[in-house]
Amino acid sequence: DTGVSQDPRHKITKRGQNVTFRCDPISEHNRLYWYRQTLGQGPEFLTYFQNEAQLEKSRLLSDRFSAERPKGSFSTLEIQRTEQGDSAMYLCASSFGQGVIKNIQYFGAGTRLSVL
Amino acid sequence: AQRVTQPEKLLSVFKGAPVELKCNYSYSGSPELFWYVQYSRQRLQLLLRHISRESIKGFTADLNKGETSFHLKKPFAQEEDSAMYYCALRPNAGGTSYGKLTFGQGTILTVHP
Numbered sequence: 001d002t003g004v005s006q007d008p009r010h011k012i013t014k015r016g017q018n019v020t021f022r023c024d025p026i027s028e029h030n031r032l033y034w035y036r037q038t039l040g041q042g043p044e045f046l047t048y049f050q051n052e053a054q055l056e057k058s059r060l061l062s063d064r065f066s067a068e069r070p071k072g073s074f075s076t077l078e079i080q081r082t083e084q085g086d087s088a089m090y091l092c093a094s095s096f097g098q099g100v101i102k103n104i105q106y107f108g109a110g111t112r113l114s115v116l
Numbered sequence: 117a118q119r120v121t122q123p124e125k126l127l128s129v130f131k132g133a134p135v136e137l138k139c140n141y142s143y144s145g146s147p148e149l150f151w152y153v154q155y156s157r158q159r160l161q162l163l164l165r166h167i168s169r170e171s172i173k174g175f176t177a178d179l180n181k182g183e184t185s186f187h188l189k190k191p192f193a194q195e196e197d198s199a200m201y202y203c204a205l206r207p208n209a210g211g212t213s214y215g216k217l218t219f220g221q222g223t224i225l226t227v228h229p
Binding site: 003033035040041043045056091093095104105106107108110 | 125152159160162165202215216217218219220221222
């Protein structure tokens with residue numbers, strides 16, 4: 001499968017624990033996005049990377065959330081001290097873009113987080 | 117700020133009937149509009165984008181800037197069209213949006229045999 005890959009697919013954790021998700025984008029894509037989707041809602045933007053630089057973060061991304069893309073390839077999203085409200089599907093998307101050229105975003109299957 | 121509204125949470129039609137999924141948006145600049153679809157147990161995938169002006173799987177959508185709408189239409193629905201449909205917007209110009217998508221809440225389409 002050469003699409004966007006996310007790991008794990010499901011994560012169950014207890015409140016207060018830390019969790020980390022991984023996203024592997026399509027190999028030639030320089031842009032990577034994280035979105036969060038709660039039940040009955042459309043995906044909401046969390047953060048964006050161009051290569052290794054994190055260029056935009058949503059106000060939804062509290063200080064308990066941190067994302068990295070250390071070598072401009074895969075990305076990780078960490079949530080510290082998880083809360084029940086963090087329960088959601090976390091989606092990763094990637095695209096290739098240069099300057100004002102913004103191509104199609106391809107989505108991964110997502111990581112479903114359940115905080116007990 | 118941009119906003120996308122899909123007024124119908126659920127839409128049911130019979131096979132062969134026409135279907136229209138509504139999408140309205142608010143954005144002060146020049147938008148690019150998309151329809152994404154998610155079939156059961158599959159990932160979110162692009163169905164069509166307005167700049168392509170093409171028909172995919174029999175679906176079409178026209179951007180109406182006057183009414184700020186981007187409704188998705190198909191003249192004869194098929195059972196395999198049953199899915200969740202999301203309308204999405206991103207700014208078309210440069211600026212600092214970096215291409216992030218703003219999604220509507222989605223419409224679940226069910227096509228009955």
